[in-house]
């Protein structure tokens with residue numbers, strides 16, 4: 550039986566609080582539950598709050614003591630690419646631009662002065678699988694796309710040789726990270742879809758202003774909503790942001806059908822209010838209030854459909 554915990558983003562106090570609320574106590578150098586329950590973390594441990602190392606220490610010790618499992622989030626993927634260099638060019642896989650540094654700032658503040666520590670943590674990020682599939686549930690950071698998973702899974706279907714896929718534990722190899730940081734590769738498309746979800750563009754000539762007033766044409770798609778036909782219904786945005794959008798349909802490549810036989814837990818899609826069931830089988834555990842991250846959880850005990858009363862919130 551598992552307690553699933555969504556995006557933490559360096560908010561150590563909140564992580565501690567939700568673990569306590571779920572019944573975990575500090576025992577033998579890791580948090581554990583006296584009924585034998587375990588945690589599944591949905592990734593995005595870093596960037597945002599200022600206690601990234603404390604979060605990593607807690608999650609990592611729970612995994613090492615077999616009290617938890619975890620998947621990788623897009624922030625860990627970006628952190629790996631910030632650190633690693635392409636052996637062919639000697640350049641970092643993720644450009645060290647001002648805006649990318651800003652997104653990564655609180656984590657860098659804690660590790661950048663100590664190259665060995667930085668490397669050690671990046672190496673740990675590399676041990677996080679991109680997804681978890683158990684008998685009763687699935688977990689991934691942003692989007693379960695079976696075709697994409699099969700195309701990069703070790704000895705899966707599709708045209709890639711095994712040497713260009715994930716390893717047998719569904720984790721990144723350095724070679725995979727190099728490929729994935731280059732637009733247009735199978736690996737790049739896979740990481741985008743699995744860890745960042747589905748995005749679509751407004752047609753040429755159209756832009757919209759997001760809640761921060763920034764002009765955009767790319768938007769996140771509510772890929773789990775099979776009834777969303779028009780772009781504006783499919784956008785993971787507030788009504789005010791899509792009001793003036795053209796009545797155009799969403800492209801077929803932006804649709805993902807999730808097989809409903811087991812519940813799926815995702816993070817990544819920050820909800821203005823709180824974590825919620827996106828469908829009967831898909832629960833999102835990322836939430837924020839007034840621009841701040843709030844850690845949310847779900848207490849799962851074998852049910853096949855998401856039960857509203859099993860979400861656990863702070864505050």
Ligand SMILES: [Mn+2]
Nearest residue numbers: 593622623817
């Ligand atoms: Mn994310």
